[in-house]
Ligand code: BES
Ligand code: MN
């Protein structure tokens with residue numbers, strides 16, 4: 001029945017998703033403010049069509065939150081579905097093989113910004129809901145909360161959650177915004193990393209100088225910034241900030257063995273990324289390095305002359321954006337402080353440094369013995385014919401820790417993207433199969449969860 005409904009309506013589901021993907025809801029870019037709102041309105045219309053009792057667009061200081069619910073019976077369990085309808089900027093545009101906001105299917109994959117992260121995955125929930133409603137199979141109360149600021153730190157969602165605790169009352173949070181190992185090896189994410197995001201500025205002389213007249217006699221802030229940055233890792237790939245690893249929860253041998261049981265092919269990984277060798281913290285596997293180890297990376301660096309041709313200049317300033325991915329039990333605020341202190345401490349006398357913190361977020365781990373995890377596991381078994389493998393993802397969804405703290409709720413991370421789907425990159429895509437199987441798995445989840 002469910003399979004049939006999805007198959008019969010698949011083309012319409014995709015057509016609707018395409019219409020949503022055509023709206024460039026880039027939350028970071030104020031020029032797209034109206035588009036972000038249009039994407040919220042589109043979603044609220046589709047939720048209404050799918051059969052919710054109530055849907056509203058909740059205003060915030062930033063982009064709106066779409067809230068909807070269908071309460072079939074207050075004595076039944078309630079699932080709160082969270083997702084985001086905002087997307088990352090699409091640049092560099094010239095690297096896309098088809099325009100980012102003109103979705104197309106190639107090789108059975110949907111190519112568009114937001115196809116996987118997260119419109120495509122949110123839309124599975126809308127269509128799973130429609131399927132259950134039309135087939136009279138709703139077995140849980142469902143609430144939807146879909147925000148437009150995930151990609152910029154979810155500040156206003158944090159406020160909304162704190163102010164609407166009774167409205168958001170539920171038994172469990174359900175999110176599809178993470179990755180699956182493969183269709184042959186289904187998996188459920190059981191951990192996400194936290195984040196501290198910093199910006200640094202190094203200033204040398206009070207103005208840009210002629211690099212011949214002054215070069216060699218005055219410190220060049222770009223050279224200085226580069227050596228400061230390179231000192232942040234040692235030869236073993238460890239972060240050198242004092243205290244950085246102090247609170248890191250080390251895995252037991254059993255946990256490490258379990259984590260490394262997940263299928264992973266290094267040669268394929270390297271080939272897909274076009275690299276000859278990998279690099280990371282010594283003593284850990286790739287799955288450990290992205291799943292359970294903290295990291296520090298430069299996300300952007302600038303200064304001096306970057307225009308056409310050559311201009312000889314010894315710049316006055318150099319800057320960089322640096323992110324640190326955090327793991328249990330590191331605290332974003334503490335790591336931000338450790339970084340700030342250390343970066344100032346290593347600054348040579350011939351420059352001054354300014355350190356600013358951008359958004360942060362706490363890491364999260366979810367239980368594998370909870371009724372909701374078990375329901376998700378059964379749902380995957382039913383649809384994929386295999387028990388899903390628990391995995392730790394390297395990305396961050398800071399709101400998951402906040403849901404636990406403010407609402408006391410656990411989350412099930414039932415994501416259907418692949419790491420190779422190029423989220424945040426040019427040519428983001430999402431498998432049509434991932435989309436349809438995802439809808440089926442979500443429907444199966446409700447069935448099993450209602451029997452908990
Ligand atoms: N959906 C991603 C996070 C993600 C990706 C989790 C892949 C697991 C696997 C989310 O939209 C995202 O990009 N989060 C940001 C953090 C946010 C605070 C900007 C991230 O991880 O960089
Ligand atoms: Mn996302």
Ligand code: MN
Pocket residue numbers: 088117151423424
């Ligand atoms: Mn994202």
